[in-house]
Structure formats: structure tokens, C-alpha cells
Amino acid sequence: MSASAPAATSVPFWVTDSVLDRAGEGYFEWLDHIWPAAGCSRPVRLYGDIRAVDAATGELLRSMSTTGMPDGVIYKACGNRRSAACPSCAETYRRDAYHVIRSGLAGGKGVPESVATHPAVFATFTAPSFGPVHTRVISRHTCADRARCTCRPDPCRARRDGGACEHARPLVCFARHAAADPRLGQPLCPDCYDHGAQVVWNNAAGELWRRTKQAIERHLAALARARGIPLIWIPGGKDRHGNDRWRAIPPVRVSHGKAAEFQARGAVHFHALLRLDGVDRRDLAAIIPPPAGITAADLDDAIRHAAKAITFTTAPHPARPGGWPIGWGGQVDVRVITMRGQNSVTDDMVAAYLAKYATKSTEATGHTSARITDETIDLYADQDGSHTERLVEVCWILGREPDYYGLRRWAHMLGFGGHFLTKGRRYSVTFGVLRGARIFYRRNQTTGPEHDPIRTADHTEEDTTLIIENLWYAGTGWKTTADALLANTAADQARKRRQAGRDDLADEYNSMTSERQAA
Numbered sequence: 001m002s003a004s005a006p007a008a009t010s011v012p013f014w015v016t017d018s019v020l021d022r023a024g025e026g027y028f029e030w031l032d033h034i035w036p037a038a039g040c041s042r043p044v045r046l047y048g049d050i051r052a053v054d055a056a057t058g059e060l061l062r063s064m065s066t067t068g069m070p071d072g073v074i075y076k077a078c079g080n081r082r083s084a085a086c087p088s089c090a091e092t093y094r095r096d097a098y099h100v101i102r103s104g105l106a107g108g109k110g111v112p113e114s115v116a117t118h119p120a121v122f123a124t125f126t127a128p129s130f131g132p133v134h135t136r137v138i139s140r141h142t143c144a145d146r147a148r149c150t151c152r153p154d155p156c157r158a159r160r161d162g163g164a165c166e167h168a169r170p171l172v173c174f175a176r177h178a179a180a181d182p183r184l185g186q187p188l189c190p191d192c193y194d195h196g197a198q199v200v201w202n203n204a205a206g207e208l209w210r211r212t213k214q215a216i217e218r219h220l221a222a223l224a225r226a227r228g229i230p231l232i233w234i235p236g237g238k239d240r241h242g243n244d245r246w247r248a249i250p251p252v253r254v255s256h257g258k259a260a261e262f263q264a265r266g267a268v269h270f271h272a273l274l275r276l277d278g279v280d281r282r283d284l285a286a287i288i289p290p291p292a293g294i295t296a297a298d299l300d301d302a303i304r305h306a307a308k309a310i311t312f313t314t315a316p317h318p319a320r321p322g323g324w325p326i327g328w329g330g331q332v333d334v335r336v337i338t339m340r341g342q343n344s345v346t347d348d349m350v351a352a353y354l355a356k357y358a359t360k361s362t363e364a365t366g367h368t369s370a371r372i373t374d375e376t377i378d379l380y381a382d383q384d385g386s387h388t389e390r391l392v393e394v395c396w397i398l399g400r401e402p403d404y405y406g407l408r409r410w411a412h413m414l415g416f417g418g419h420f421l422t423k424g425r426r427y428s429v430t431f432g433v434l435r436g437a438r439i440f441y442r443r444n445q446t447t448g449p450e451h452d453p454i455r456t457a458d459h460t461e462e463d464t465t466l467i468i469e470n471l472w473y474a475g476t477g478w479k480t481t482a483d484a485l486l487a488n489t490a491a492d493q494a495r496k497r498r499q500a501g502r503d504d505l506a507d508e509y510n511s512m513t514s515e516r517q518a519a
Helices: 013-022 027-037 087-106 113-117 195-226 296-309 347-358 387-398 402-409 431-443 481-518
Strands: 044-054 060-065 074-076 120-125 232-238 244-249 252-262 268-278 311-313 325-327 332-338 421-423 465-476
Touching: 027 074, 027 481, 087 113, 087 252, 087 268, 087 347, 087 421, 087 431, 120 296, 195 252, 195 268, 195 296, 195 311, 195 325, 195 387, 195 402, 252 347, 268 296, 268 347, 296 332, 332 347, 387 402
Parallel strands: none
Antiparallel strands: 044 060, 044 074, 044 465, 120 268, 120 332, 232 244, 252 268, 252 421, 311 325
């Protein structure tokens, strides 16, 4: 190594040798083989064989073993949705999430375009307070772009009569916290803060949402009855005499897409997109506009009513014999969604916002870990430690009881065990459909005879050809650091080429638009 070369940027000689060995003969064959997982941080390695069988006759059409493939395995992307765990797979998930959310607002992907005319709102449901924490609030924005906001925040907790808590800690804070201040979300007094109530609330947040959604639909159904909108009568089976029975259902329903987000204090809050739909008596799965007498303002009222009215109490616990009360916090924000418009919440904004949070987890709290076990609990829990360490500790302690075992299972998520992105059954396209379309596209890419004849099989034969995969787990991650370097570099270059192509198309479209406007 040259004496002038900085040691910090040097590459270990064994990595350099491995890169040169891999980049030699057979490199492009290897790169084509691992391409489906290129860019993945920890791909799954599988070994075995793949067979194509005629579904009608059972005849074996062709077979391929991983023994003859590069490295003797198949590389499969891990599929992790968390950007902190695998940026490449998380980006794929984020783009899928964007289409799942936006198709429920604008149509497409199998969803009728008429949904663009349905009233829809974007609501944020927050957790209640479990004790005072350091916050950053800007009461009046003067900036033009909130993403690059430079406005001065208000004092954190400025009070003339602040005083101190029973642990002699001050209950005031005059600091104007920066966005990256590590004190944000931290309790003013960790000993006064109710960590147990917070993790139990996180664990029960999914049930709270389910009851809230029911209450919203019931409120709208009662409103429809009050306004004389007729019920929808559908078959309800047979009575004991064999006669047809009919039952009435409300003429309006709510479809939703929802993303969970961790606040800095470690409590979950929900961003929900709620869309008003009607009910077709002849096809209950159809997506049709709501009755003319129900508007977005009515949906707004129903959401606020449900957020205040819905509360319940958890099962008894030795630490809390009466159980913990579960309800929403006082801050419930509801905004009407428009397709376009200045200073308004649009479908693109909502879809991008929810998709972004679908790839995040507990990173905002400073805690990241895999599932915690008896062997690893001491690494993350401390009853006298940081805020998140106390949350993990109380999850483990309260989770000893059978009714609260979920707290231990989800201790690495600070008690929250729900999915970060969920949607109603009739809201929009599913992730499975999007993945299926992507697989169909890839398997129909036949650019040369050197490609795997099974992986690129023509799916016009899909009805008659059955693909049987007998694969077993061989390991996780790239076999060498050099392989990871080459695979990720190639994937990054491909992403940059695609992005450059998109930018060129966007520039061409903008120039054409400008010319038409000038004409």
C-alpha cells in the first residue's frame, strides 16, 4: 500500500483478492444468477431442485438442480420492509405500498377509477399522555416548504409555576429543541413516567383501531337512517321452514388504508386514509359511490365522535388489578383529500406519506433490535436505564402474565404487535397481486438462450404447467464480503440508470407541457 494512501479508505487485501477472483471468468453468469437478490443486504440462500410438470398428465417436462448453478444455491431477496434492515427490499416494499394506497384514491390496478370521486379524509390518531416529555412545537410556520422548515420552535415546556416533581426533577424546559436533539421524546422525569401504561397501550392499539372503525361506520349508518336513506336488503339464508330470509345492512361503508408510526417517546400513532363507499345489493364486493346524502363532512364528524367515545379496559393484571384504560389522545387531526389543488392534501401526498412510514419501525426512538429472548433481554432492558430500556424492561416484566404474554413477544417493538401498513378488504389492490405481476413480468423476460428456462418460462402455459420447487434453507447473507460488494454495486448502478431515465422522461414531459402552454 502506498504511504500516501489514507488508511481509512483502504480495502483489506483479502477482500480485494476475493473481488478479483469473483470478477474473473464466469462473473457475468454469476451476476445474472444473483440478480433477483442484488442490492439485498441479507439474501436467503436456498438449495434443491425445481421441476416443471404437466398438470394434466403429471409428465416431468424439465428439471433443474441448484448443484449446477453458481455457488450451488439460489439467492432470494430477504423481503424485509424495514429500511434500517435492508434499504433495497424496503424500497421495493415502499413502492408497492404507494400503489396500494394511491390506487384506493385514484383507481387503477384493478380498482375502478370512479373511486376518485368518493369523499375521503386523512386522519391522524395519537396516543394519550403517559407523562411530560421534551417536545418540539412550531406554532406558526412562515416557511414555504415544510420539508426544509427553518422556523424557530417554541420553548419546550415554558411555565412560570413549573416547580419540581416528587423526585426533585424540574417540570419545566425553556429550550428550543433542534429537530435532531436527542432529548426529544425523553421524559422530564423517567421515574414519574408511566412506562407500563404506554407499552400496554401500544399492545392494545390494534384493538382500539378496530373498535373505532366499527364506531365510525355505525355513526354513519345512524346518520343515513336519520336522513331517510333506505337500508340495503340482502339474502340472509333460510329459516327453519325453508323460506328465504332477508337482512338489512347500512347503505354506506368506510374503506381504509392505515400506517403506524412510532413517535420519539415510543408511543404508536396511526395515520389513516378513510374513503366513503356505497353498497351494491347485487354485488357486495363492488366499489360504488356513497349515497348522495353522506359527505366528507359527515365522515369527519363520525371520526371525531368515535375518537372521543371509544374506550375500553384491558384484562386485570397483578400490577393493575382494574386493568388499564385504553383510548385515543386528545389530538385527532382530520383533513379532506383532494385530487389536486394548492395548499391541500392530495392523493399523491397521502400515498407517499403512508408508504414512507410503512418502511420504518422503532428507529425514531433510538431502539432497533430483532426479537428479544431470555438470552438477549439484558442487552436491551434496564429498569434504571434510558427511556427505551425502561420500556423494554416493563414489557418483559408485565409479559409474565398469560393475558399479557404478547408484551414479551413484541418487546423489541415496545409492545406494539400490529402491522405497520394495513388496509380494508375492499380498499384497493393487495400486495400479493403486485408481487404476482412483478413475478409474471420477470419470468417473461427472455433475452437469450443462456437464461434459466424454468425461471423465464412462458406463462402462456401457466394453466397447464406446474412449477414444483423442492428447496431448503442453506443460509442467510452473501457468502463473502466481496460478493456483497459486487452485487450491491451492480444493483446501485442499475438503479441510477433507471432513475436517470425517469428524470429524462420527466424533463421531456415538462418541456412539452411548457411548449403547449406557451402556444
